Amino acid sequence: MKITGDMLIGASAVRGTDATLRAFDPARNADLEPAFGGGGAAEVARACELAEAAFDDYRHAPLETRAQFLEAIADNITALGDTLIERAMAESALPKARLEGERARTVGQLRLFASLVREGRWLCATLDSAQPDRKPLPRSDLRLQKIPVGPVAVFGASNFPLAFSVAGGDTASAFAAGCPVVVKSHPAHLGTSELVGRAVQKAVADSGLPEGTFSLVVGAGNAIGEALVAHPAIQAVGFTGSRRGGLALVDIAAKRPVPIPVFAEMSSVNPVFALPGALAARGDTLAAGYIDSVTLGVGQFCTNPGLVIGLADPDLDDFIDNAAAAIEKKSTQTMLTAGIAAAYEDGVKQRDASAKRIATGEKSEASSGALPALYRVSAEEFLAKPQLAEEIFGPTSVIVICRDEDEMILVARGLEGQLTATLLMEQDDVELARRLLPVLERKAGRILANGFPTGVEVSYAMVHGGPYPATSDSRSTSVGAMAIERFLRPVCYQDLPAALLPEALADDNPLSLWRLRDGQLGPN
Numbered sequence: 001m002k003i004t005g006d007m008l009i010g011a012s013a014v015r016g017t018d019a020t021l022r023a024f025d026p027a028r029n030a031d032l033e034p035a036f037g038g039g040g041a042a043e044v045a046r047a048c049e050l051a052e053a054a055f056d057d058y059r060h061a062p063l064e065t066r067a068q069f070l071e072a073i074a075d076n077i078t079a080l081g082d083t084l085i086e087r088a089m090a091e092s093a094l095p096k097a098r099l100e101g102e103r104a105r106t107v108g109q110l111r112l113f114a115s116l117v118r119e120g121r122w123l124c125a126t127l128d129s130a131q132p133d134r135k136p137l138p139r140s141d142l143r144l145q146k147i148p149v150g151p152v153a154v155f156g157a158s159n160f161p162l163a164f165s166v167a168g169g170d171t172a173s174a175f176a177a178g179c180p181v182v183v184k185s186h187p188a189h190l191g192t193s194e195l196v197g198r199a200v201q202k203a204v205a206d207s208g209l210p211e212g213t214f215s216l217v218v219g220a221g222n223a224i225g226e227a228l229v230a231h232p233a234i235q236a237v238g239f240t241g242s243r244r245g246g247l248a249l250v251d252i253a254a255k256r257p258v259p260i261p262v263f264a265e266m267s268s269v270n271p272v273f274a275l276p277g278a279l280a281a282r283g284d285t286l287a288a289g290y291i292d293s294v295t296l297g298v299g300q301f302c303t304n305p306g307l308v309i310g311l312a313d314p315d316l317d318d319f320i321d322n323a324a325a326a327i328e329k330k331s332t333q334t335m336l337t338a339g340i341a342a343a344y345e346d347g348v349k350q351r352d353a354s355a356k357r358i359a360t361g362e363k364s365e366a367s368s369g370a371l372p373a374l375y376r377v378s379a380e381e382f383l384a385k386p387q388l389a390e391e392i393f394g395p396t397s398v399i400v401i402c403r404d405e406d407e408m409i410l411v412a413r414g415l416e417g418q419l420t421a422t423l424l425m426e427q428d429d430v431e432l433a434r435r436l437l438p439v440l441e442r443k444a445g446r447i448l449a450n451g452f453p454t455g456v457e458v459s460y461a462m463v464h465g466g467p468y469p470a471t472s473d474s475r476s477t478s479v480g481a482m483a484i485e486r487f488l489r490p491v492c493y494q495d496l497p498a499a500l501l502p503e504a505l506a507d508d509n510p511l512s513l514w515r516l517r518d519g520q521l522g523p524n
């Protein structure tokens, strides 16, 4: 498939005339062909009007059609073959194996949502029978189901050009909920976005769905994204990226005449609590695993462990020495964009002013490269300098040394909201872990033991979310089946005649759903 540099608005390819954009190869330090035509408010309006026009037909299409549509997107992405991988490699400097894995994850994610759509539990079909003889007042017949909120705007992340982009988790979960989607292409992977966009566009047509079910807009600067969030047809926003970008969109959404929710996944330092028993038993392996996790994908993961917290003792000293030795063997790697590399360099420079750098990676000639860096501070210093708890996107981390358990709890209590919190522990650490757990539950969306947080499974029980600033809304997740909840709302039907009831709530349960009927859950 050829990349043309056009926007995809409904069934059409549209050449933007407001600006010219080019994709960039950060490893070769060179522009990529072709040039893209950037659009503006007019194209956003067209895409949003089409999405609004598509909404009722799309949400009322049979669930089987919706599920097959998601599977068709997965098939079309797979059919792009190496063309997609090669373009994504050129635009992101990410290695082939990583991008092949990410494609498998993206396709698997679409298939997970297809099976979720078929299974129908997300409809939350609930029936409370009428009680005409109840005293002192009769009770009405009440039935509840969830319906999609309306067209959704999606802003993909720079660091996952497939799994968190055009057909990533936000788009897949919005489609699964029954929402048309307008994606704003990420400037760091314009060609990858167009290829995947065309795969989605083809699936829309082949599934006989209205053309406005999907559009992909491209633009220079913030204006196009601002216009998208402000458009009255848009009813919710999915975003992954910087705290500044996410908050800007939250602000626009809140100031609309009709405010809408923004589900922004933003920043997290993913604290790892290295408990004494674990460090005594296997500190050297843990140090190696920690540094592998910090430097994986040039540290460009939202779940990168940017903080390790331990208790002052000789085992922690050994852990620090081993981690320092391990990071010194990691070399400079090319980052996703020159902008991200510059932000990393600046962040590390500022960190040098507030913490002791104990080790640095090996310099290489990689363009837009990031040199891994490891820091240590006392808990006292850490608590006094809030900037040490801020995310630096890239291969760097801080080790915080606590005097005692109480100080460790104090550090945990002082943390901002996080995507993850990790406990490295052995059996003799259980009591300390038990003290930490209630604190960590209030801080993080996912708590893990004896692993590292990079690597987010796409499954039913996954939570990739958490309190601010990890996200702008901690009540859901952007990865896993529960992500669909963001784009649904409940409607209660009171005393509606059978002829008007949605299929999911009909007496004879024609969709064979598991329903809560008079308080009993089952296929009833």
Ligand code: NAP
Pocket: 155, 156, 157, 158, 159, 184, 185, 186, 187, 219, 220, 221, 222, 223, 224, 225, 226, 240, 241, 242, 243, 244, 245, 246, 248, 249, 265, 266, 267, 268, 301, 302, 339, 340, 343, 392, 393
């Ligand atoms: P970003 O700068 O926040 O951009 C993400 C998307 O939002 C882009 O499409 C961008 O479009 C758009 N956008 C940003 N600010 C906007 C605004 N004020 N109005 C309208 N649209 C806006 O994130 P990024 O490009 O992925 O990476 C930059 C930084 O984000 C990194 O250095 C890192 O710190 C952080 N990051 C964090 C995570 C995480 O999960 N924690 C993941 C990726 C990146 P335009 O650029 O075209 O305006």
